Amino acid sequence: MKHFTKVSDISDIDALVKRARTFKGNPTAAEHMGQHKTLILVFFNPSLRTRLSTETAGTRLGMSVITMNANQGWKLEFEDQVIMNSDRAEHIREAAAVISQYGDVIGIRTFPTLTDRDKDYQDHILNSFIRYAQVPVISLESAIRHPLQSLTDVLTIEEFKKTKRPKVVLSWAPHPKALPQAVANSFVEWMRATDADLTVTHPEGYELAPEFIGDVPVEHDQQKALADADFVYVKNWSSYRDYGKVHTQDNSWMITPGKMDLTNQAFFMHCLPVRRNVVVADKVIDSPQSLVIHQANNRQWAAQAILEHLLNQ
């Protein structure tokens, strides 16, 4: 069964991006293909963009959409052979199988613990759902990946690029809270799969997991990295090595107009929500080069293409 949780789930990224662009031009291009089908979105962590864009995408395919906020009170047991006398009232085996009775596609949003690296990097919760679900599962952001965001980002770069193989820089930025590595991991994964000219820049200690960064060049001098960039993708993440820790909030890593001047009139990208004047200066995000609202818009077409892809099996 096809699921959608990572770039390797997709054999033809170009075709998928093309299909998303078709939906952007013609939202009702497949308005009956999901008729009589139900999309169930389960949020173990809160969501704005993902919920709205995925609901809209499902509806435009003619699906019924049910959204469950599972972050309050629905405690699941994921371990096998356990005596369930704790506060976890339902086992993932039943939970996933039961939701599969009512939905034709299941979306799952879950966050990492940021304390147990092994469990997080096994993508424990998402993979348990996949194991016991009887229908396709779509990741609405997992402990370590955010594939709907990354597909959106590929689509947005495709729309705005001026050269065949633009230079893309992923830059770490400071943030007051410890955030997941999911967006960064996933962005790198998709850039590698699409053979982009990617450079990553971050302070020492913020190295991404080896399986994600691969052989992508890492430049610790942010200014050097930004030189001649066509796209600057900015995101905070907490440490992978010293797992889940915030080593620095060094605001010299904030993206400013001066830094954008180093680039090839680059576009600014961020997945949102963003902390203004912490991650990025007002003048950059409010400039015509900022693509953040375009990215938000593109979330719905990416989701629509993926849902169609999963229904086509």
Add this chain to the structure above:
Amino acid sequence: MKHFTKVSDISDIDALVKRARTFKGNPTAAEHMGQHKTLILVFFNPSLRTRLSTETAGTRLGMSVITMNANQGWKLEFEDQVIMNSDRAEHIREAAAVISQYGDVIGIRTFPTLTDRDKDYQDHILNSFIRYAQVPVISLESAIRHPLQSLTDVLTIEEFKKTKRPKVVLSWAPHPKALPQAVANSFVEWMRATDADLTVTHPEGYELAPEFIGDVPVEHDQQKALADADFVYVKNWSSYRDYGKVHTQDNSWMITPGKMDLTNQAFFMHCLPVRRNVVVADKVIDSPQSLVIHQANNRQWAAQAILEHLLNQ
């Protein structure tokens, strides 16, 4: 762009009320006009009637409706040029623009602080959404107005009035909690715009804001005010002058059968929810003269007329 937040947003109230009555008689009169459009309702404060009636109204126009309870965990920054390192993770600039990507009409429910009068009376949150939204915004009750309720009340009076220009009395009533002035402000605003014969009665210290009360006669003797009334609209509000304070819970202001005897067999109105035997005696609200359930019913037709009005632009 047309929005709906106050009476002055409407150029022809009579036509709007007439259209609402059309929908009441024929709920499916425009069942395809909102097809392929999405209505997103954002509740920063909880709601029963407004949510159900507005969802129903949108659905009857063929819209998809998504309701977000934003009162938990979605903390927005409304100030400009601030360094966002507090607990407010998203700026209204992005939030409003992003929701605009997914919705064709956005509804916003928000309450006043009841502590910061200036900010409340600037209708800070609602107006920030309007400023940064890219689609029409509908107020689902703001810090200082509740226009969908007021349009409903105009519609209800129109249905039940026995004379061309009935006497309408808005009476303050006691309540154990500090409540907004929104319903009272808005009711007065709409009564003035429709040239109703309005009298307001309340204890000293509960004067409404000058911009709302205007030259409407205020009578501090409730019994005198009620004489010959055709409609008695009852509502508690906290003090505007001594902002957000509860000066009195004087139960002699409760609406009783004896007080209704002073009227011209008046109809009793309240927007609900209502505290029985605090705001109004059981015998009044349970009498045939009580219109409270009719008002609740009319909420949906008012909302449907307004949504159609906003879609028609």
Add this chain to the structure above:
Amino acid sequence: MKHFTKVSDISDIDALVKRARTFKGNPTAAEHMGQHKTLILVFFNPSLRTRLSTETAGTRLGMSVITMNANQGWKLEFEDQVIMNSDRAEHIREAAAVISQYGDVIGIRTFPTLTDRDKDYQDHILNSFIRYAQVPVISLESAIRHPLQSLTDVLTIEEFKKTKRPKVVLSWAPHPKALPQAVANSFVEWMRATDADLTVTHPEGYELAPEFIGDVPVEHDQQKALADADFVYVKNWSSYRDYGKVHTQDNSWMITPGKMDLTNQAFFMHCLPVRRNVVVADKVIDSPQSLVIHQANNRQWAAQAILEHLLNQ
């Protein structure tokens, strides 16, 4: 007006079960019969299966479905003639009448107090809604009954039974928390109404209310009860006599493979969620004889048949 809260609301159970089976084979068999109608589901207590299955059922009949989580902040007053100056902001009289303005069918989920037996067994909240609602009410589990579950169970037994009148055993099982008697009460009620060959087994002190158990044989020796069973329905409940108390968590009452060996190759049933290795051993619930996921699936067809039944009046 027809409601659905207990078995005696149904005059022809066989026809209803047959209709549910029709929907299972042909989910769109009546896809327009609920067109332009709204189903409003009010959850005073959380729900997974009931929400998803009832929403799906309503949608398949063409209804619009609105789900309200009323467990946070919507405190209703149920007593008459009270001075409402507590934290209960709305009276059931208004609440039920208002929801009736927007919905064509209202579903209510509520749980018992497990402290006030008299009030619970009057099914106070559900019956108050019925009294003041102006449209059909469907119980989504009340203080003392869970009729959608029971109809599902009748349907499931009908599908899997190998003899005309199979032996059905309802067995109490241990649980760390005090649970309602609703599922057990309701199951017994429906088994009696369908003239099943039912035996109930539980430890002393867990006797069900006399009006529910009636003349059904009770066997305190679980192993004796299980002999030759065709269906083993397992469920924990707290004490009715010593109301709401947990007398024992005696794990010798757990359903194990050894106990299933005493039966006539019985099917295992449970309404879910279930505590593995507390209520039932992994090997039983994971065996081919386990019907728990079939039961979950059947919830939607039972709900669809009931909704159609209520719309047909």
